[in-house]
Amino acid sequence: MEPPEPGTVVVTASGDGTYTQQVATASHTLLVDEPTALGGADAGPNPYELLLASLGSCTAITLRMYADRKGIPLTRSTIRLRHDRIHAQDCERCETERGMLSRITREIELEGDLDDDQRARLMLIADKCPVHRTLSSEIAIETREAGR
Numbered sequence: 001m002e003p004p005e006p007g008t009v010v011v012t013a014s015g016d017g018t019y020t021q022q023v024a025t026a027s028h029t030l031l032v033d034e035p036t037a038l039g040g041a042d043a044g045p046n047p048y049e050l051l052l053a054s055l056g057s058c059t060a061i062t063l064r065m066y067a068d069r070k071g072i073p074l075t076r077s078t079i080r081l082r083h084d085r086i087h088a089q090d091c092e093r094c095e096t097e098r099g100m101l102s103r104i105t106r107e108i109e110l111e112g113d114l115d116d117d118q119r120a121r122l123m124l125i126a127d128k129c130p131v132h133r134t135l136s137s138e139i140a141i142e143t144r145e146a147g148r
Helices: 047-070 117-127 130-136
Strands: 010-013 021-024 030-034 074-087 100-112
Touching: 047 074, 047 100, 047 117, 047 130, 074 117, 100 117
Parallel strands: none
Antiparallel strands: 010 021, 021 030, 074 100
16 A cells, blocks of 8 residues: 555554554554454554544653753653543533543653743643644544545
8 A cells, every 4th residue: 555645644454353453644554453352453552542642742742842942951751641431510621511521631740850830831831732732622523435
């Protein structure tokens, strides 16, 4: 298969397992799968792990770029994320009032000789990463059958 054009991601069944998918970008490929407990072959991260990886890596990159630009002595950040579902009524800051909603918890560990103001600023900047903004905004997903 020829790589897709930059900015396009192509997902195709790999043929190796019930749920195993090959993900191709213009310059990378990886496998995505479900765990064996769900009938998959566990050949790669599951879709929600990829979603968390996108948010976590974007957060870390955004922190690094900001620290470098502002001369903040951030030596390293570690981002730990979890996804779960909660009852809407248990969410104090959510617009949804009924049913279930997704919740992502993100814990950020900042390393370096940072003062309290630098730490506070970096934590504010974390919420400005592009993936965070995308996930926090209304998203329109348009689906159509190929070739039609």
